[in-house]
Amino acid sequence: MRKIVILTLFDKPIQQLLNFSIIKNAITKKIVEIKIINFRDYSKDKHKKVDDYQYGGGPGMVLTLQPIVDAIKKNKTKNMEVILLSPQGNTYDQKMANKFAKSKKNLMLVCGHYEGFDARIINFVDHVISIGDYVLTGGELPACIVVDSIVRLLDSCIAKKSLLNESFSKKLLDYDCYTKPKNFYGYKVPKVLLSGNHKLIEEFRKKNRLKKTKQLRPDLLRK
Ligand SMILES: C[S@@+](CC[C@H](N)C(=O)[O-])C[C@H]1O[C@@H](n2cnc3c(N)ncnc32)[C@H](O)[C@@H]1O
CATH class of the missing domain: 1.10.1270.20 (tRNA(m1g37)methyltransferase, domain 2)
Known part of the structure; x- marks a missing residue:
């Protein structure tokens, strides 16, 4: 069974978006296991803060490294690749979906929010992926798009003939x-x-x- 972990600050909308139709069937049939984790739970700040002002000044709040990196380290299992969702990444397409589906790798997707990640996050991930040249408020919709496009290609999810x-x-x-x-x-x-x-x-x-x-x-x- 393929394992997918999603790290986010907004777990409930993702849970709803991945809990119907073909993806829900794939979960029920144990083709895939999807774990959605709120990285705020890993914050060592006494108020569970996950963001801060940026060095050098500027608008918006930046996600701090500690909660995300701890969540990655605690939940990354053997044979798992970490994908950072960012509008600055490589543009996602069907070729990439096929590659991830065919590889035997488990996946972890990291969703940003607000002004985005501290740039040093790059040292803790394997891929940076964008779903297109536009900016969304968060990585939750991109994560669902990437997961949906991969899971439907996994063996026994959809009849091969349909694909x-x-x-x-x-x-x-x-x-x-x-x-x-x-x-x-x-x-x-x-x-x-x-x-x-x-x-x-x-x-x-x-x-x-x-x-x-x-x-x-x-x-x-x-x-
Ligand atoms: C408002 S965006 C940050 C944008 C960043 N300041 C920039 O201009 O590149 C917040 C988060 O949404 C997600 N996001 C937004 N647009 C995306 C896209 N096209 N593809 C993948 N993730 C995206 C990323 O996780 C990002 O960290």
């Missing part, structure tokens, strides 16, 4: 899907999908993936 043509799995976007009714306000399902001819359907979907990728994400084809 086969997914967007970004092979440079291409997924093909267009249709369901009932065949005609909705005059918008019709392509005839070939109703033909029952599996070879033709496969060809149609292949072309559809390529056409869509060229139109919507030509950058993927250039990679």
